[in-house]
Amino acid sequence: MAANAQDAIMLFGDSITQGGWEDGGFGARLSHVYARKFDVLNRGLSGYNSEWAVPVFEQYFAKQHEQKHAPKIRLLTIWLGANDACIKPSPQHIPLEKYIANLKHLVDMVRSPDSAWYSPDTAIILITPPPVNTHQRRADLQARDPPKELDRLFDTTKSYADAVVKLGAGLQVPVVDIWNGLWDATGHEETALSRYLRDGLHLNAAGYSILYDLLMATIVKHVPTLDPSKLRDAIPRWDEINWDDPHPSIVKRDVQIPQ
Amino acid sequence: MAANAQDAIMLFGDSITQGGWEDGGFGARLSHVYARKFDVLNRGLSGYNSEWAVPVFEQYFAKQHEQKHAPKIRLLTIWLGANDACIKPSPQHIPLEKYIANLKHLVDMVRSPDSAWYSPDTAIILITPPPVNTHQRRADLQARDPPKELDRLFDTTKSYADAVVKLGAGLQVPVVDIWNGLWDATGHEETALSRYLRDGLHLNAAGYSILYDLLMATIVKHVPTLDPSKLRDAIPRWDEINWDDPHPSIVKRDVQIPQ
Numbered sequence: 005m006a007a008n009a010q011d012a013i014m015l016f017g018d019s020i021t022q023g024g025w026e027d028g029g030f031g032a033r034l035s036h037v038y039a040r041k042f043d044v045l046n047r048g049l050s051g052y053n054s055e056w057a058v059p060v061f062e063q064y065f066a067k068q069h070e071q072k073h074a075p076k077i078r079l080l081t082i083w084l085g086a087n088d089a090c091i092k093p094s095p096q097h098i099p100l101e102k103y104i105a106n107l108k109h110l111v112d113m114v115r116s117p118d119s120a121w122y123s124p125d126t127a128i129i130l131i132t133p134p135p136v137n138t139h140q141r142r143a144d145l146q147a148r149d150p151p152k153e154l155d156r157l158f159d160t161t162k163s164y165a166d167a168v169v170k171l172g173a174g175l176q177v178p179v180v181d182i183w184n185g186l187w188d189a190t191g192h193e194e195t196a197l198s199r200y201l202r203d204g205l206h207l208n209a210a211g212y213s214i215l216y217d218l219l220m221a222t223i224v225k226h227v228p229t230l231d232p233s234k235l236r237d238a239i240p241r242w243d244e245i246n247w248d249d250p251h252p253s254i255v256k257r258d259v260q261i262p263q
Numbered sequence: 264m265a266a267n268a269q270d271a272i273m274l275f276g277d278s279i280t281q282g283g284w285e286d287g288g289f290g291a292r293l294s295h296v297y298a299r300k301f302d303v304l305n306r307g308l309s310g311y312n313s314e315w316a317v318p319v320f321e322q323y324f325a326k327q328h329e330q331k332h333a334p335k336i337r338l339l340t341i342w343l344g345a346n347d348a349c350i351k352p353s354p355q356h357i358p359l360e361k362y363i364a365n366l367k368h369l370v371d372m373v374r375s376p377d378s379a380w381y382s383p384d385t386a387i388i389l390i391t392p393p394p395v396n397t398h399q400r401r402a403d404l405q406a407r408d409p410p411k412e413l414d415r416l417f418d419t420t421k422s423y424a425d426a427v428v429k430l431g432a433g434l435q436v437p438v439v440d441i442w443n444g445l446w447d448a449t450g451h452e453e454t455a456l457s458r459y460l461r462d463g464l465h466l467n468a469a470g471y472s473i474l475y476d477l478l479m480a481t482i483v484k485h486v487p488t489l490d491p492s493k494l495r496d497a498i499p500r501w502d503e504i505n506w507d508d509p510h511p512s513i514v515k516r517d518v519q520i521p522q
Contacts, residue, residue, distance in 0.1 A: 008325040025295040032291040036284040039305050046298050051501025059513040060498050066267040073332035095506040242310025247354040254318040
């Protein structure tokens with residue numbers, strides 16, 4: 005890690021990640037809870053599917069020989085699929101098998117010692133695409149000028165989400181299943197998804213709140229070394245300073261508390 | 264700039280900066296509006312005064328020989344003084360002249376070619392400490408266990424804010440005068456500050472909203488090259504991709520639009 009940087013959490017995904025710093029968004033909440041510990045990087049790209057995400061990741065994730073200078077990515081969330089699951093003829097559509105192959109490729113880029121992007125210090129968490137409220141989505145698209153046809157189906161997105169859960173189990177990568185998280189919150193009623201989605205597709209603050217809680221629970225369970233309640237500030241708290249001789253006590257340190 | 268990083272905005276200050284990613288905070292709003300353009304780094308340190316901030320800045324701002332590897336800091340906000348203006352015997356108290364000398368030192372570290380931290384690509388904006396609502400602050404301190412005496416005075420903090428405005432004029436560094444911004448919003452009535460401060464000292468969402476608007480206006484006026492409406496995304500928008508041959512069109516680029 006460069007001395008002048010903090011280690012970081014990279015949130016990689018599509019518009020649902022990019023929008024995570026809106027009011028109540030999960031990115032803003034992570035930024036707040038990890039303040040003075042890790043920076044939280046927004047690497048969400050509106051409209052992107054997993055196929056287009058790969059060349060982005062190649063450019064935004066440091067290669068092995070660059071990593072000593074780059075902020076160390078301690079946690080990487082990969083949240084794609086909402087656009088892959090578009091139906092034809094959308095240019096965003098990616099077939100399910102190719103979508104899963106792309107996710108596996110992204111994981112392998114970080115986890116395989118043979119990869120130029122190999123980063124053994126990076127924990128990965130996959131996030132499923134959220135459920136679509138087709139009633140709300142259709143109304144949103146019909147209200148546009150010119151009106152558009154429905155571009156996503158409830159069951160198609162569900163099959164993409166299910167496949168991520170299966171992939172995670174196979175790869176032993178933890179998965180935040182926000183598809184079922186939101187679905188369960190509705191009592192299994194599609195129209196009730198409007199409580200958690202602002203337009204049938206993108207999460208509102210209530211939806212992000214459920215995502216945030218599931219993500220934090222996943223961190224605590226599967227990546228406990230990154231549990232924010234177990235970390236200290238990189239720069240000492242002001243009441244840790246020696247007020248009579250402050251400078252020697254104001255030294256950057258590892259946020260992990262020595263055992 | 265490292266290829267794998269985005270240029271960045273560094274928000275440097277005390278708890279009022281550290282808390283900027285709470286709901287409605289200015290850091291979260293900047294993170295959102297600069298998504299895919301600049302990362303916004305939280306370098307706020309609760310309780311810190313300008314004297315303790317100097318060694319922090321020495322460690323968190325890249326030196327000249329480190330800058331080619333570090334994210335380029337395009338904008339640095341320095342928002343200190345709320346703790347310096349504590350009255351004796353608070354260990355946070357820093358005399359006014361020393362506070363201003365410390366701010367000048369921080370600016371010089373970035374702007375002086377003789378400084379190890381010289382960074383000619385970094386624009387600087389100073390922010391004044393906000394006004395104190397001593398009624399609200401006293402009540403907050405008296406409610407603690409054990410109760411504490413009032414530690415800040417309305418007129419003292421005002422004198423620290425006035426001195427920042429004067430320093431900025433002398434150094435030709437733009438200043439966001441949130442002291443007067445909030446004071447004017449109250450119609451010049453100290454108790455009305457409770458609309459903008461959650462505890463007489465720290466801004467709530469309404470206070471951060473005024474700060475955000477003043478800061479964006481200052482960027483547009485004094486650092487127009489960083490006006491977010493004039494920037495493009497570092498990675499092309501999804502509708503800029505050549506869908507028939509996507510990879511060659513997905514290339515990271517300068518967020519400044521070529522003239």
